[in-house]
Amino acid sequence: MMYETTALELSDGARTWLIERPIVIAVYVVVALVLRFVLHRIIDRATRDRPGGEPRLLKPLKERLPAGVRDDIAAQRRAQRARTIGSVLKSAVSIVTLTWCVLQILTVFSVNVAPLVASAGVVGVALGFGAQNLVRDFLTGMFMLLEDQYGVGDIIDVGDAVGTVETVGLRVTTIRDLGGTLWYCRNGEIARVGNMSQGHAVGVVELPIAHTTPVTRAAEVALRAALDAAGKDAIAESVLEAPELAGVSKVTPEAVTLRLTVQVKPGHQWAVERFVSQAVLVAFDEMGFAAPVPLLSGVLAPAAAE
Structure with a gap:
């Protein structure tokens, strides 16, 4: 009778190790793999480009797309942003599901996971201190992407x-x-x-004139030339508002400097500045305005000594 009882207990233990526990482990592994696959598919769909629209993942996030940007650049910008955020989400899903699966398998073998979790926390803190620059890069990059x-x-x-x-x-x-x-x-x-590509940009044109040049007259000529230049086909599409004369920005021994400003599309300020500067300089030449002459210390020194 005792032999039969022992044999029965052994058979129960063998059944637990050879049948029940492997089945439970297999269920946990399958659930983790299926959950990971489903979540990855959802993330892929959310980050996938849609015809005529942005990826679904970016809808709840703010977007500071520059005005007037080309469609291909805009699509590339959105795609890369969505792809990068999606890769982070997929990595997080993989880590969470893998950790959950391992902990559940350990509990099947009656392993106390509390010390392991505590040890993992200590190791994570140590790795965080050792790779703090890397962690900072990733966190900063994540916030840059989320805030666009x-x-x-x-x-x-x-x-x-x-x-x-x-x-x-x-x-x-x-x-x-x-x-x-x-x-x-x-x-x-x-x-x-x-x-420099969000909202609008401001082109600033500095115009030095000689002290002998009538400032009021030069300002009128400069503003008229700038307004004419802003209407030219070369820069008309880049200009958002008409040029404005800010007045005299500074006075030095060599020259009096006038300042013109013009509001333009982002990234177009340099081309507009060059075009307007050329137009104003041509107008100054036509009016016969003298160019400022730099003062040479070597030439003025003898005169000052006399």
Whole structure:
């Protein structure tokens, strides 16, 4: 009778280890894989480009798309932003489902997971301190993407680099400057961003004239020439508001400087400044206004000594 009872207990233990627990483990693994697959498909659909519209993932997020940006640049900007945010969400889903599956499997083997969770927390803190720069880059990049501080095609100033954004990642942003150099800027090192492609830009034209030139007359000629230039086909589409004369901006021993401002589309201020400057200089030449002459210390020194 005792032998039969022992045999029955052994058979129950063997059944638990060979049948019940493997089935439970397999169920947990299948549930984790199915959950991960479904959530990844949902994220892929949310980040996928839609004809004539932005990805669904970006709908609840603010977007600061520059006015007048080309459709292809806008689509590329949205696609990269959605793709980067989607990759973060997919990684988070994979980590959560994998962690849940491992913890459930350990509980099947009657392992106390509380010390493991505590140890994992300590290891996470240690890794956080050791890789704090990397963590800071990722967190900063994530907030930049969520807030849409800049995107592909924007002209930005991050301090050490000024140029056009080519890629925006979680860790690194690449910027192509006017000289063609490609800058790799770590997101965590970007303390401030000046975006020249949002809203509108202002073209500022500085016009130096000689002290002998009538200031009022020169101002009238400059404003008339700027207004005529703003209506030309070359820059008419870039100009948002008519040029305004700000007046005399500074007076130096060499010249009196007039300042003109004109509100333009983002990224068009430099072309407009060049065009307006050329038009005003031509008008000054036609009026016979004298150009400012720089003072040479070597020439003035003898006269001052006399």
